[in-house]
Amino acid sequence: MGLGIDLETAAAAAEPFHDTKAADPHRHAASGGRRGCCSRASCSSPSADDDPSFLLVFVWVCGGTLFVLLAIAAMLMWLYPTPSYSVHLTGYEGIDPGRAARIVSPAFNVTLRMNGTCADTALVAVTYSDVALGWARAEPRDCAEGRWAKDLEVVARGGEVGLSRRLRDHMASDWRSGEVELGVTVMMYRLAGWRDTVGENIPRTFDGKVKMTREVTRTT
Incomplete structure (x- = not known):
């Protein structure tokens, strides 16, 4: 053609490059794995949905703290009554x-x-x-x-x-x-x-x- 380029020769030279991309089917998968470090399930923080006993422990801790505070208040009122x-x-x-x-x-x-x-x-x-x-x-x-x-x-x-x-x-x-x-x-x-x-x-x-x-x- 006018540019003097042999299209058949250029196509033959490009075949090894295309073959290399096709021969590495995990290339994009690995790249995608690096961009998203982990799945949504593995990266989420623990919550009450993950552990059914979470709510029970939370209520127990809060109730115990309240009991201790009430006991301290009662002791102070007994030791230092209002004149x-x-x-x-x-x-x-x-x-x-x-x-x-x-x-x-x-x-x-x-x-x-x-x-x-x-x-x-x-x-x-x-x-x-x-x-x-x-x-x-x-x-x-x-x-x-x-x-x-x-x-x-x-x-x-x-x-x-x-x-x-x-x-x-x-x-x-x-x-x-x-x-x-x-x-x-x-x-x-x-x-x-x-x-x-x-x-x-x-x-x-x-x-x-x-x-x-x-x-x-x-x-x-």
């Missing part, structure tokens, strides 16, 4: 709520109830309209003795407390309505150590309310 306080007025003397004098020296029998806590020293003040009527100091030494629940009875006394006319009229009005509400502030101290030579910590303060009523026994 609670309450105050009660069991009697009073030295003051007539309906006709209070200008100068009074009252005494109030107060019971402080403590649960889940203790006090080595307690300061108690009884007030009416923010005027101190009586006060007391008690040293039960409960923390040193390991008592974590106790009723502490104190007598809060006031000596020659002056009452204004407005305050006396207010108290008389409250008494005619059936009750006179008093405030009780308690400051509790715990010794820094187990002996009183070590010193005292910052106090804990509790503010409560009690009521003078006709049902409360007057000791006068």
Whole structure:
């Protein structure tokens, strides 16, 4: 032809090359194996579908962990119970709520109830309209003795407390309505150590309310 190429000769020369590709039937298979390192089944991560006991083990582990946490919480609540306080007025003397004098020296029998806590020293003040009527100091030494629940009875006394006319009229009005509400502030101290030579910590303060009523026994 015009290019001077013998097509028959070129075809004969190419036959060995085609024969070599045909003689290696695994060539493409091997190449494909290198591109995809493994099958989908062999490369997938373990799951609950692969192991039927996976879910059972998971539930068992979670349940055991929850049980341990609940046990620890219960132990902490037993070792460190939440403190609670309450105050009660069991009697009073030295003051007539309906006709209070200008100068009074009252005494109030107060019971402080403590649960889940203790006090080595307690300061108690009884007030009416923010005027101190009586006060007391008690040293039960409960923390040193390991008592974590106790009723502490104190007598809060006031000596020659002056009452204004407005305050006396207010108290008389409250008494005619059936009750006179008093405030009780308690400051509790715990010794820094187990002996009183070590010193005292910052106090804990509790503010409560009690009521003078006709049902409360007057000791006068």
